[in-house]
Amino acid sequence: DVKVTQSSRYLVKRTGEKVFLECVQDMDHENMFWYRQDPGLGLRLIYFSYDVKMKEKGDIPEGYSVSREKKERFSLILESASTNQTSMYLCASGAFTGSYGYTFGSGTRLTVV
Amino acid sequence: GENVEQHPSTLSVQEGDSAVIKCTYSDSASNYFPWYKQELGKRPQLIIDIRSNVGEKKDQRIAVTLNKTAKHFSLHITETQPEDSAVYFCAANLVGNKLTFGGGTRVLVKP
Numbered sequence: 001d002v003k004v005t006q007s008s009r010y011l012v013k014r015t016g017e018k019v020f021l022e023c024v025q026d027m028d029h030e031n032m033f034w035y036r037q038d039p040g041l042g043l044r045l046i047y048f049s050y051d052v053k054m055k056e057k058g059d060i061p062e063g064y065s066v067s068r069e070k071k072e073r074f075s076l077i078l079e080s081a082s083t084n085q086t087s088m089y090l091c092a093s094g095a096f097t098g099s100y101g102y103t104f105g106s107g108t109r110l111t112v113v
Numbered sequence: 114g115e116n117v118e119q120h121p122s123t124l125s126v127q128e129g130d131s132a133v134i135k136c137t138y139s140d141s142a143s144n145y146f147p148w149y150k151q152e153l154g155k156r157p158q159l160i161i162d163i164r165s166n167v168g169e170k171k172d173q174r175i176a177v178t179l180n181k182t183a184k185h186f187s188l189h190i191t192e193t194q195p196e197d198s199a200v201y202f203c204a205a206n207l208v209g210n211k212l213t214f215g216g217g218t219r220v221l222v223k224p
Contacts (some may be wrong), residue, residue, distance in 0.1 A: 033211065040122075042216040043157070043202060058211070090156065094212075101147035101204070102212060104156040 003027075004093050006105040013112050019078040021108050023091030030095065032074035033102065034058075034066065037088040046089075049074055081112045115140040117205050119215025127223055132190040134218045136203035139184070143205040146179060146186050147212070151200045160201075161188070193222045 007022035025032065033048040045058030047066040055066050063085060067075045074093075078085055088109050092102035116139040126132045138146075147162035163170045163177045163186065170177050174193075179186040186205075190197055200219050204212040 031211075035214075040216075042119075043214040045211060045213075048211050056211075101145075101149075101159045101162055104149075104158070106156050 004091055004103050004105040006089075006091050006108050008108050009106060011108055011110045013078075013081050013110065015082060015112055017078075017081045017112075019081045019110065019112075021076040021078075021089055021091075021110070023074045023076070023093075023105055024072050025074075025093035025103070026072065027093065027095075027103075028071065029093040030071075031093060031102075032068065033092045033094075034064075034074065034076045035090045035092065036060065037090055037107070043090065046076065078110075081110075083112050086110060086112045115143055115205055115213040117203060117213050117215040119203050119218055121218060122216065123219045123221070125221045125223060126193050128193060128195060130193055132188075132193055132197070132220055132222075134188045134201055134203065134220075135185060136187070136205075136215050137183075137185040138205040138213075140205070141181075141184060142207060145206055146177070147204050148175075148177060148188050149202040149204065149214075151202065151217075153199070157202060190220075193220075195222050195224055198222045 004025045034046040035043045049055050049068045065077045090107045091105040094102040119136045144165035149157035150160045151157040174191050176189045200217045202217050203215040206212045
C-alpha cells in the first residue's frame with residue numbers, strides 16, 4: 001500500500017510564526033498535493049506539484065508556499081501564521097498516468113493562537 | 114477550471130435503506146471520477162472510481178453511475194449499515210491531473 005506520512009498529527013503555533021508541514025510518500029509518485037479541510041467547505045487545494053522543483057497554485061494559495069526538493073517530500077510553508085489558517089491540512093500523492101486517484105496522509109490539525 | 118457540486122450536504126437514512134449522493138461537474142473533458150469516504154478523525158479513502166468510458170460500476174453494496182451528456186455522476190449505497198456513516202466526497206479530473214472535490218455529504222445511518 002502507498003503510504004503518505006505527515007510529520008505531525010497536531011500542531012499549535014503562535015500568530016506570526018513560520019510553520020512547516022512535512023509530507024513524505026513512499027511510492028515514487030510524481031504528483032503531490034496539499035489540501036485544507038474546514039467544516040462545511042470540503043477539501044480545498046492549496047498547492048500541488050507534478051515533479052521535483054515544480055509547483056502550481058491551487059484554489060487558495062494566499063499565505064502559503066511549498067517546497068519540493070525531492071520527489072518523495074512535499075512541504076507546505078505558512079510564512080507568517082494567522083488565526084484564519086487554523087485548519088486540518090491533508091497531503092496527498094498520486095501517479096501521473098494512473099487512474100487510481102490519490103492516497104491521503106492522516107492530516108495535520110494546525111491551531112494558530 | 115473544473116467545478117464539482119455535490120448534493121445533499123447531509124443525508125440521514127435508516128439502516129437497511131439505500132443512500133444516493135449526486136454530483137455534477139463542469140468540465141466536459143474530465144474523464145475520471147473517484148469517490149472518497151472519510152470516517153470521523155480519519156483520512157479520506159478511495160472507495161470506488163469510474164472512468165468516462167464506463168456508465169456504471171459496482172463493488173458489493175456500492176455503485177457509481179455516470180451520465181457524461183448531463184455531466185453528473187452518483188454514488189449508490191444499498192442495504193446501508195452503521196459503518197457506512199461517514200462523510201463522502203466526489204471528485205473529477207483528467208487522469209493524471211489534479212482532482213477537484215465536491216463539498217462532501219455527511220451520511221448518518223440510524224440503527
